[in-house]
Amino acid sequence: MKFFIDTANIAQIKEANDLGILDGVTTNPSLMAHEGITGVENIKKHYVEICKIVNGDVSAEVISTDFDNIIREGEELAKLHKNIVVKVPMIKDGIKAIKFLTSKGIKTNCTLVFSAGQAILAAKAGATYVSPFLGRLDDVGTAGDGVALVDQIVKIYRTYNYKTQVLAASIRSPEHIIKCAEVGADVVTSPLASILGLLKHPLTDVGLEKFLADYRKGNQ
Ligand code: G3P
Numbered sequence: 211m212k213f214f215i216d217t218a219n220i221a222q223i224k225e226a227n228d229l230g231i232l233d234g235v236t237t238n239p240s241l242m243a244h245e246g247i248t249g250v251e252n253i254k255k256h257y258v259e260i261c262k263i264v265n266g267d268v269s270a271e272v273i274s275t276d277f278d279n280i281i282r283e284g285e286e287l288a289k290l291h292k293n294i295v296v297k298v299p300m301i302k303d304g305i306k307a308i309k310f311l312t313s314k315g316i317k318t319n320c321t322l323v324f325s326a327g328q329a330i331l332a333a334k335a336g337a338t339y340v341s342p343f344l345g346r347l348d349d350v351g352t353a354g355d356g357v358a359l360v361d362q363i364v365k366i367y368r369t370y371n372y373k374t375q376v377l378a379a380s381i382r383s384p385e386h387i388i389k390c391a392e393v394g395a396d397v398v399t400s401p402l403a404s405i406l407g408l409l410k411h412p413l414t415d416v417g418l419e420k421f422l423a424d425y426r427k428g429n430q
Contacts, residue, residue: 211390211391211395211396211397211398212233212234212266212396212397212398213226213231213232213233213234213397213398213400213405214232214233214234214235214236214266214267214269214377214397214398214399214400215232215234215235215236215399215400215401215402215405216235216236216237216241216379216381216399216400216401217235217237217241217401217402218237218241218242218244218245218247218256218260219241219244219245219402220245220259220260220263222401222402223235223260223263223264224263225402226402226405227263227264229405231405232264232266233266233267233397234264234266234267234268234269234293234397234399235260235264235266235267235268235269235399236268236269236297236319236341236377236379236399237257237260237268237269237270237271237297238269238271238297238321239271239273242256254286254287254290257270257287257290257291257294258290258291261290261291261293261294264293265293266293267293267294267295267317267338267339268291268293268294268295269294269295269296269297269319269321269339270287270290270294270295270296270297271296271297271298271299271321272284272287272296272297272298272299275299275301275303275304276303277303277306277307277310280298280303280304280307281307281310281311283296284296284298284307284311284316284318285311285314285316288311288316288317294317295317295318295319295338295339296311296316296317296318296319297318297319297320297321297341298311298318298319298320298321298337299320299321299322300320300321300322300323300328300331300332304320305320305331305332305335306335308320308332308335308336308337309335309336312335312336312337312338313336317338317339318336318337318338318339319337319338319339319340319341319377320332320335320337320339320340320341320374321341321379322341322343323340323341323342323343324342324343324346324347324359325359326359326362326363326366329342329363329366329367329374329376330366332374333367333370333372333373333374334372336373336374337374338374338375339374339375339376339377339396339397340363340374340375340376340377341377341378341379341399342356342359342360342363342376342377342378342379343356343379343380344356344357344359344360344378344379344380344381344382344386344390345380345381345382345386346380347359347380348382356378356380356386357386357389357390357393360376360378360389360390360393360395361393361394363376364376364393364394364395368394375396375397376394376395376396376397377395377396377397377398377399378390378395378397378398378399379399381398381399381400381401381404382404383404383407384404384405384407384408384410386398386400386404387400387404387405387408388408
């Protein structure tokens with residue numbers, strides 16, 4: 211399973227990358243706004259900066275919602291760096307645009323996916339990635355609904371040998387990451403806190419403390 215970080219924060223991207231386990235980055239307009247990145251040229255510069263840090267796919271989201279402008283924006287974003295993946299919303303024109311961009315050899319990430327039906331359309335259009343939003347589904351339903359959707363999409367894609375990679379998004383906890391691994395997600399994109407949360411187990415802390423205390427006793 212590939213690990214992407216879901217942020218536009220440069221310090222956090224560097225910290226995750228320094229761990230040596232980072233395979234890519236996803237961003238969205240909210241994450242860019244959260245970092246105070248505004249204006250088309252600044253936004254483009256920011257994507258290039260991220261691409262220089264991480265050797266892996268970097269999702270850059272279009273803000274247009276009609277076919278012609280999604281294509282125009284997508285082509286401009288794709289020109290910024292070879293690792294840019296054009297993130298396109300799951301809407302009618304988005305699906306048409308994914309089909310078009312794919313035919314031009316441009317990688318895409320179909321975002322805002324909340325159902326298996328939407329995921330089937332994304333795969334049929336040739337998306338490189340499909341992004342089901344786990345956390346937001348759990349928020350409006352029951353905990354576990356998000357993972358159940360990832361499981362369903364993975365099963366459908368395997369049945370039909372769809373090439374689209376399942377990129378589990380809207381991750382809220384380390385447990386979400388583990389559950390996604392269990393059901394066979396290709397990629398998980400999560401905030402830094404959830405990635406770092408995977409490091410933690412109380413018995414590791416207690417065990418390490420004892421190892422070090424015992425070493426100190428014999429090596430005063
Ligand atoms: O990048 C898309 C997705 O991961 C957003 O997550 O936490 O805003 O639901 P969240």
